[in-house]
Amino acid sequence: MNWLVIVLIIFAIIGSMMWMMPSPRQRVQALLRQCAMRSGFQVQIVRILLPRALGEALADERNCVAYRLPRGPKNSKSSLIPWQIFQLTSHANVGLPDGWSWSKGEGQLDAAALSVIKELIPLLPQDVYGLESTPVSVSVFWEEHGTPETVDLIQTLLTRLIEAEV
Numbered sequence: 001m002n003w004l005v006i007v008l009i010i011f012a013i014i015g016s017m018m019w020m021m022p023s024p025r026q027r028v029q030a031l032l033r034q035c036a037m038r039s040g041f042q043v044q045i046v047r048i049l050l051p052r053a054l055g056e057a058l059a060d061e062r063n064c065v066a067y068r069l070p071r072g073p074k075n076s077k078s079s080l081i082p083w084q085i086f087q088l089t090s091h092a093n094v095g096l097p098d099g100w101s102w103s104k105g106e107g108q109l110d111a112a113a114l115s116v117i118k119e120l121i122p123l124l125p126q127d128v129y130g131l132e133s134t135p136v137s138v139s140v141f142w143e144e145h146g147t148p149e150t151v152d153l154i155q156t157l158l159t160r161l162i163e164a165e166v
Contacts (some may be wrong), residue, residue, distance in 0.1 A: 014148050035148040042068040051090045051103045065144055068137040069158040078126050080165065083106045086130040097121050113166045120157050138162055
């Protein structure tokens, strides 16, 4: 009887330890976030308001992961127009590829800035669903299904936005 109690206690301890261990998905997320932070990103969990999609009465609001690449002191300009776009279909899509819509900044960017954004969107990883630009940083919102090479690709693409002053 004593052995049974000891075995049950050991199983309870091992079960508790296994429950606290990160899942394989959480390990990948941690690896991606560490890689991103080493590359200069600020990784944040943010609450965003998506534009109202076609056929929807209310806009969707969700928590998501934002990888923000700071512009740096020499690239930070208060004259830059902040904008935000998301991968969904809505009426606010002027100047964007099909399937992308404005949340902020519609009609405020010039043709050169729109051209840079249009060229960049097809190069983004599949699970990226949003881009944002402010005078302080450029950001990508994504599901984090990727590898460290995906983080490098995102950094390269966001650096293009910074260099183009979009």
